[in-house]
Structures are given as structure tokens and as C-alpha cells.
Amino acid sequence: xxxxxxxxxxxxxxxxxxxxxxxxxxxxxxxxxxxxxxxxxxxxxxxxxxxxxxxxxxxxxxxxxxxxxxxxxxxxxxxxxxxxxxxxxxxxxxxxxxxxx
Numbered sequence: 711x712x713x714x715x716x717x718x719x720x721x722x723x724x725x726x727x728x729x730x731x732x733x734x735x736x737x738x739x740x741x742x743x744x745x746x747x748x749x750x751x752x753x754x755x756x757x758x759x760x761x762x763x764x765x766x767x768x769x770x771x772x773x774x775x776x777x778x779x780x781x782x783x784x785x786x787x788x789x790x791x792x793x794x795x796x797x798x799x800x801x802x803x804x805x806x807x808x809x810x811x
Contacts, residue, residue, distance in 0.1 A: 720786040737786065738777040744789035745773055751796035 713727050720740055726733035749769065757765070776785045 721781045742773040
């Protein structure tokens with residue numbers, strides 16, 4: 711089995727096997743951006759600045775591990791699906807609040 715066949719979609723898209731340094735940075739930025747999006751759509755509350763800095767710093771460290779797993783496992787793809795589901799939920803919630811008012 712070829713390594714290209716075992717890569718996840720985003721790892722293959724960024725050609726992690728051919729250019730590992732740039733590909734891993736692109737994969738990391740993709741996963742970190744999707745984590746921020748999922749956090750904002752589903753879990754974020756208004757917090758003081760220092761608490762937000764702590765949250766995003768811990769998220770950045772966690773995304774490092776997700777990036778290494780994301781080469782062969784569908785981590786970024788799962789985050790895309792989570793963002794879509796949470797986006798639909800947010801949209802439906804706003805529509806129901808608008809109808810109730």
C-alpha cells in the first residue's frame with residue numbers, strides 16, 4: 711500500500727509526503743482555524759481577554775497533537791463536519807428566536 715493512499719484528504723491536498731515542512735504547517739493552520747471555528751460556533755462565551763488568550767494558547771498546543779494525528783486520520787475532515795453541523799444548528803436557533811419574537 712502506497713503512503714499517498716493512506717494519507718487523509720487534507721494531508722494529501724497539502725502534499726505532506728512530498729514537502730513535509732510546508733505541508734505540516736498548512737495542515738496545522740487548517741486544523742487550528744477549524745478548531746477556532748468550531749469553538750466559536752458551539753462553545754464560546756464572552757470572556758475577559760486574559761481568559762481568551764489562555765483558551766487559544768491551550769487550543770494551539772492541542773492542535774499540534776491533532777496535526778500529527780491528522781496526517782493519517784481524518785481530524786480536519788471531522789472538524790469540517792462539526793463546523794457544518796454547528797453552523798446549521800446556529801442558523802436554526804436564530805430562525806426559531808426570530809419567529810418567537
